[in-house]
Amino acid sequence: MDFLSDKPWWSEGLFFGCLGCGRCCRGEPGAIWFTEREEALLAARLGLDRDAFRRRFVTGRYGRPSIVERRGGECALLDEAGNRCNVYAVRPLQCRLFPFWPSVLRSRLAWEEESRRCPGMNGGKFYPPWLIGRLLAAAPFGDL
Numbered sequence: 001m002d003f004l005s006d007k008p009w010w011s012e013g014l015f016f017g018c019l020g021c022g023r024c025c026r027g028e029p030g031a032i033w034f035t036e037r038e039e040a041l042l043a044a045r046l047g048l049d050r051d052a053f054r055r056r057f058v059t060g061r062y063g064r065p066s067i068v069e070r071r072g073g074e075c076a077l078l079d080e081a082g083n084r085c086n087v088y089a090v091r092p093l094q095c096r097l098f099p100f101w102p103s104v105l106r107s108r109l110a111w112e113e114e115s116r117r118c119p120g121m122n123g124g125k126f127y128p129p130w131l132i133g134r135l136l137a138a139a140p141f142g143d144l
């Protein structure tokens, strides 16, 4: 927030364009949260019933169910041979919204820190403030 104007720091808009490098699906262990409906879609996509999906792909992170990560923090649903998400068409909203997450948009510093990991930030398409506001409001979990 810009304390002099009451506007968020991103009120002039931001630039982002995914380069498909897959880095956001790897790196430090994190949380890959999903809703119950998303879980059903993920399981169906993989041809598993919900129990089988849970046994193979679900763990707990910060008090919520989260997708299992491989050694090194790589999402277990990422194609091991490349950078493709195996469930891209039904990936959770958390993944779709990146990098417009509350935790990344909370300050310019947080955005710039994340941009060291994600080469798509600060380049690509212009996101006007009204759209950023909508993406922020769509976050399924406030602490995302």
Ligand code: SF4
Pocket: 017, 018, 019, 020, 021, 022, 023, 024, 025, 098, 099, 117, 118, 119, 120, 121
């Ligand atoms: S790290 Fe950024 S550029 Fe790379 S796949 Fe993720 S969102 Fe796209």
